[in-house]
Amino acid sequence: MDSENSPRFSDRFEFIPGENDLYSLLESFKRSGQDWIDLTISNPTKVGLVYPREAILHSLEKxxxxxxxxxxxxxxxxxxxxxxxxxxxxxxxxxxxxxxxxxxxxxxxxxxxxxxxxxxxxxxxxxxxxxxxxxxxxxxxxxxxxxxxxxxxxxxxxxxxxxxxxxxxxxxxxxxxxxxxxxxxxxxxxxxxxxxxxxxxxxxxxxxxxxxxxxxxxxxxxxxxxxxxxxxxxxxxxxxxxxxxxxxxxxxxxxxxxxxxxxxxxxxxxxxxxxxxxxxxxxxxxxxxxWRNMIQSQVLRRIRRNLQVLESSYSSHPSIVYASPKGGWYAVLQSDSFLNDEEFCFRLLEKEKVLVHPGSMFGFEEDQGNIVISLIVETESFQSGLEKISTFL
Ligand SMILES: Cc1ncc(COP(=O)(O)O)c(C=O)c1O
Structure with missing residues (x-):
């Protein structure tokens, strides 16, 4: 059946954006086996937390x-x-x-x-x-x-x-x-x-x-x-x-x-x-x-350490501003150097192999120069990612 005779898709999908440059660059990294520091990772199962693995699996076997x-x-x-x-x-x-x-x-x-x-x-x-x-x-x-x-x-x-x-x-x-x-x-x-x-x-x-x-x-x-x-x-x-x-x-x-x-x-x-x-x-x-306390205490410890790293890296930085979040798993950084945010994220990934989210993805205005990072990233990667951002600036 050629597409002219195929059923039309629902109009719901009219919002589908084209593939953006950042995404294409990441895909090319994956294809070529290039490593990168992912400061966006907020999947808790991928950041080195210790889970009571046996107990969890056992609970599922009823x-x-x-x-x-x-x-x-x-x-x-x-x-x-x-x-x-x-x-x-x-x-x-x-x-x-x-x-x-x-x-x-x-x-x-x-x-x-x-x-x-x-x-x-x-x-x-x-x-x-x-x-x-x-x-x-x-x-x-x-x-x-x-x-x-x-x-x-x-x-x-x-x-x-x-x-x-x-x-x-x-x-x-x-x-x-x-x-x-x-x-x-x-x-x-x-x-x-x-x-x-x-x-x-x-x-x-x-x-x-x-x-x-x-x-x-x-x-x-x-x-x-x-x-x-x-x-x-x-x-x-x-x-x-x-x-x-x-x-x-x-x-x-x-x-x-x-x-x-x-x-x-x-x-x-x-x-x-x-x-x-x-x-x-x-x-x-x-x-x-x-297991709530056991798991949450690890996540909270990770976030607190990363917030300290963020504080010591950027609190007196000449161009990066950030406000410590009151809660949650993310931090927002702001700088004129992040303008335009999507372009900045692309160049940062291309040159320093560090991935951050452009603020515009979360509704920040593009001309505000915001980027978003996850606070549950393993601290060593978090620290070297932040250092690379400083170097890049
Ligand atoms: C605001 C908010 N709500 C909910 C979730 C979790 O969604 P789900 O329960 O669909 O995994 C997330 C995940 O990042 C989130 O950021």
Whole structure:
């Protein structure tokens, strides 16, 4: 069949960008066996962490895994173990308000299906997690970015946010600590969001996957779980247990009682349609949570060491500026020398064999000169990568 007679693809894919130069250069490195220092690596399974390997594998080997007994919300035991996780963090929630998904991306997709008609809108933070754009487009909704304000430590620019709300806006995505800026949502911001959510009938979706990775004390203990307006909290073991390959995340549903009931009925229909979370990981979850401190303490130690390296490398650098993130796995560096950011990243990789993310990938303006690096890279590589950036400048 020639392409003229083939079925047309969905318009969802109109956003597909061409292959960029940085990507092509990396591909050519791979083909020629050229090594590089990857300062973007945020896959925790590839940065030399020590996992309780035998215990994890043993937890997955349960007799009950041979039976299929699906519950659209996820097994009760798995949900109860999530309730215990929150209890340890000082939050009381009910297993009845939890829905398991295979990833946070899937959680977002469920929530867009739950709340949006095709063509309606979601609001995403900028700078922010690049996947929101793809997730929105793949689910047939439009996205609008709202700005975080650098001069106030990346707090929400409410004037800008208000100007982005239309009568089609249904969801406001929040990430705290944010990827990549590391800011944490304050009580003051949450209070303003509450007014906005109530008056504009917008649901808040809070991604708190980095909430166990704080680098300074969080004075605002906000209760996102008991609210009189719709708040969905998304989290999962990709970051909590640094096990993204196990594919288990969840949604907590919060809001006014009668609305919550209707909401859960609909969410259950979506979850029942996909039933995507594997039985072995659901059965293993209560045991896996026992390793939380062991795994997280390694990640936190790594991040703290890397932040020290960053501080000693760049705190008195004549042209590089950075603000220490309050939480999360990333740092943002700024310099006029990084202009234009994509070109800079290309030249850095070409000359020094160091890979960093251009800030524009996360919604930074191209003329701001930002790059983003991961803080969980092995410290030796992290240090030599930073040295090479200095040399290059
Ligand atoms: C903001 C944010 N949310 C969620 C995730 C994890 O996604 P998943 O649960 O789909 O692995 C990431 C991964 O980097 C992230 O940066």
């Amino acid at each position: 007799q009950e895994s041979m039976e299929y007994d699906p519950d659209p919300k996820g097994t009760l035991e798995a949900r109860k173990s999530i309730v215990s996780y929150y209890k340890e963090k000082g939050h009381t929630i009910s297993e009845e308000d939890l829905f398991l998904t295979s990833s946070s991306s899937e959680a977002y997709s469920y929530l867009i299906k739950l709340l949006c008609n095709p063509g309606e809108e979601v609001l995403i933070p900028s700078p922010g997690y690049p996947l929101f754009e793809f997730l929105s487009l793949l689910d047939g909704v439009e996205f609008n970015s709202y700005q975080l304000d650098q001069s106030s430590g990346w707090k929400i620019d409410f004037e800008n946010l208000n100007s982005k709300i239309t009568n089609k806006t249904k969801i406001l995505f929040l990430v705290s600590p944010n990827n990549p800026t590391g800011n944490i949502l304050s009580l003051e911001e949450f209070e303003k969001l509450k007014t906005l959510a109530k008056t504009k009938r917008i649901a808040l979706v809070l991604d708190e996957v980095f909430s166990d990775y704080l680098h300074e004390e969080n004075r605002d203990q906000i209760d996102f779980f008991h609210t009189d307006f719709p708040v969905f909290v998304v989290n999962g073991i990709s970051k909590i247990l640094a096990l993204p390959q196990m594919k288990l995340s969840w949604i907590h549903v919060g809001g006014p009682t009668s609305w919550k009931k209707e909401c859960k009925e609909r969410l259950e229909i979506i979850a029942d349609t996909y039933l995507s979370v594997g039985t072995p990981i659901q059965l293993a979850l209560p045991e896996l949570f026992q």
